[in-house]
Amino acid sequence: MLNLAVQLGSTKTPEAVLFWMLAPLAVLAALGILMAKKAVHSALLLAWIMITLAIFYIAEDALFLGIVQVVVYTGAVMMLFLFILMLVGVDSSDSLVENIKGQRASAIVAAVGLGGLLVSLVGRATLGRSAVGLASANQGGNVQGLAEQLFTKYVWAFEVVSALLITAALGAMVLAHSQKVHSRNNQRDLSIARFRGASLAAAAGLPGSGVFARHNAVDVPALLPDGSPAPTSISSVLEARGDMITSKIFELQQKEEEEN
Amino acid sequence: MNASDLLGTDPGWIILVKGLLIFVFCVVCTLLAIWAERRWVSFMQQRVGPNRTGKFGLLQSLADGVKLALKEDLIPKAADRIVFIIAPIISATTCFMSFAVIPFTGNVNLFGHKTLMQLTDIPVGVLYVLAIASVGVYGIVLAGWSSGSTYPLLGGLRSSAQVISYEVAMGLSLVAVFIYSGSMSTSDIVAAQHHWWFSVVLFPSFVIYAISMVGETNRAPFDLAEAEGELVGGFHTEYSSLKFALFFLAEYVNIVGVSALATTLFMGGYHAIPGLTFTESWLGGWFTMVWFVIKLIGFFFFFVWLRGTLPRMRYDQFMKFGWKVLIPSSLFWILVVSTLRVMSQRNENRMVIAGFTVGIVLIIVAITSFYESAKRKQAILDEVGEFPEPSFPVPAIPNIAISQSAISQNAKEQIHD
Structure with a gap:
């Protein structure tokens, strides 16, 4: 669309230069979203597209919209996406097995349909017509004009949307909230429990990994004063995963010493 | 002629010169800030601090920078190479960008051209600073994720959660400033503080901003993202050499950035303190920059003072404080301010x-x-x-x-x- 606008002469040269520098990058990034194997890379490319769009908005004199696009979409929404992707799996890449039959065909049909719809709509609205109304809309300042529209003409829609968002946020909180059966043990409770326990061996905390051993890595057990490994010094997760190094090689080899 | 009209007449080369000057200002500020912080903290802890390199140890940070640059550059095997390299670049570039809208001086003469020391003046200047800050978080998050290691990931998540939550409080504290100045452009806000600084008129906003700017920059007592007792170095654990230096640079430039914004929004920007306004015309208007830098140093000293005084907070307490104290109280304060504003505009009794x-x-x-x-x-x-009933004989x-x-x-x- 902007290409046509350039030919029609309604776009200023710096704006056209900006467009031709950034638009190909945005398209490449969009393709990259589909091609990237890691979900985090896709998310990053999406963030890049959002920033590019914000720059376009600013170039089109929609300053407030551009800045808010960065704050809300890039800063908040994409960041939450990234959060989830990172927490779900640090190294997980998408599974390439297709479970739904005819997924590709229907996806292509839907994409072509949506694209055709958008192109025809936008084209009918802008093709062969020069854009009007920007000067009058921005007359009293971009922010002021937007505020006037939002809080007079569209105030009802605005309030309804905000009510919807608050409801959604509350719903998410209700779904994610779980009633605790017992109150959570705090530091003091845990300390008391250690001292009132059956044995006072762990009263001062569990032994650190690798203490007195020849290595101090987390997967190497500590050695007790008699030279035998202390099983409590290793995280049970590591043990279950099989990431623990067998402690035998770290035991003091007393027999050899005696022979010598 | 207001600031944005005056800036609109700048030719291209003046804009380039200003950009360069701002960059140099930030880098020099960083070098001096690291030295000053170490000296001040030493003073508070009754030590001497760095005093060997150059006069008073002034060249210490330069020497440290050269040392960092000459160190071996390591990329862990488990790291995601591209993102690992991009992350420090994002951090180090975004931190400079917010300075574009900060007014350093009033009207001055730059190489025979009448202008202001401000790169640009946009009607949503303060929102622009917030937007840049939210992009800057990407550097930290990606650094944590791409290192392919547990502690950096935890540190990255912590610090981004922290920056996002404190940015909400920060944004809310700025709303009162917008309401009182009737604008979101930095130069208009400075102009609106001609009689009274907003740190006096809107004192609660100022307090909330001052707290949230410390949280926003991951500084003590809110430096949980790099709590060395829990997370080694946090998001930059796996970084070395120049990449680490970029994070270091970004941290200090960010501190100078939030201090500059605080100066602009709450301390009257480049204006002199009341009673000394005649100094503003000294040196052809360039003396206003001295006032700006003095206020900036004041804020930086506040940062160092906090670090020298307060122990690190616990993470849950910190988040609770942000969401349950700072945000509700700033919402309440916004209600009060807007009611007062409407009353005074209607000339109520x-x-x-x-x-x-x-x-x-x-x-x-x-x-x-x-x-x-x-x-x-x-x-x-x-x-x-x-004293619950023990489950065994005592x-x-x-x-x-x-x-x-x-x-x-x-x-x-x-x-x-």
Whole structure:
């Protein structure tokens, strides 16, 4: 669309230069979203597209919209996406097995349909017509004009949307909230429990990994004063995963010493 | 002629010169800030601090920078190479960008051209700073993720959660400034503080901003993202050499950035302190920059002072404080400010305004006193509720029965009071 606008002469040269520098990058990034194997890379490319769009908005004199696009979409929404992707799996890449039959065909049909719809709509609205109304809309300042529209003409829609968002946020909180059966043990409770326990061996905390051993890595057990490994010094997760190094090689080899 | 009109007449080369000057200013500020921080903290801890390299040790940070650059550059095997390299670049570039809208001086003469030391003036300048800050978080998050290691990931997540939550409080604290100045452009906000600084008029906003700017920059006592006792170095654990230097640079430029924004929004920007306004015309207007830098140094000293004084907060307390104290109180304050603003715009009777203000103060006092007394009662109840029945035989501890009954007796009396 902007290409046509350039030919029609309604776009200023710096704006056209900006467009031709950034638009190909945005398209490449969009393709990259589909091609990237890691979900985090896709998310990053999406963030890049959002920033590019914000720059376009600013170039089109929609300053407030551009800045808010960065704050809300890039800063908040994409960041939450990234959060989830990172927490779900640090190294997980998408599974390439297709479970739904005819997924590709229907996806292509839907994409072509949506694209055709958008192109025809936008084209009918802008093709062969020069854009009007920007000067009058921005007359009293971009922010002021937007505020006037939002809080007079569209105030009802605005309030309804905000009510919807608050409801959604509350719903998410209700779904994610779980009633605790017992109150959570705090530091003091845990300390008391250690001292009132059956044995006072762990009263001062569990032994650190690798203490007195020849290595101090987390997967190497500590050695007790008699030279035998202390099983409590290793995280049970590591043990279950099989990431623990067998402690035998770290035991003091007393027999050899005696022979010598 | 207002600031944006004046800036609109800048030719291209002036814009380039200004950009370069701002960059040099930030880098020099960083070098001096690291040195000053180490000297000040040493002074507070009764040490000497770096004093060998150059006069008073002034060249210490330069030497450290060269040392960092000459170190071996490591990329862990498990790291995601591209993102690992991009992350410090994002951090180090975004931190400079917010300075574009900060006004350093009033009208001055730059190489024979009449202008201001401000790169650009946009109607949503302050929002632009917030937007840049939110992009800057990407550097930290990606650094944590791409390192392919546990501690950096945890540090990255912590610090981004922290920056996002404190950015909300920061944004809310700025709303009162927007309402009072009637604009979101930095130069208009400075102009609106000609008579009274907003740190006086909007004191609660100023306090909230001052707290959230420390949280936003991951500095002590809110430096949980790099709590060395828990997370080694946090998001930059796996970084070395110049990449680490970029994060280091970004941290200090960000501190200078939030301080500059605080100066602009709350301390009258480049204006002189009241009573010394005649100094603003000295050196052809360039003396205003001295005032700006003095206020900037004041804020930076505040950062160092906090670091030298306060221990690190616990993470849950920190998040609770952000979401349950700072954000609700700034929302309440916005309500009060906008009501007062509307009253004064409608020329309401002074008695009405005074009555409203007194009412608000009374409500706050009532709520806090109720809260305090409830907390005290709860504390007494907790004291009594302790000592659960042990699940195994325990020899009787002498005096415990007496003291326990004494406590509960005492508590009952206090509650009945």
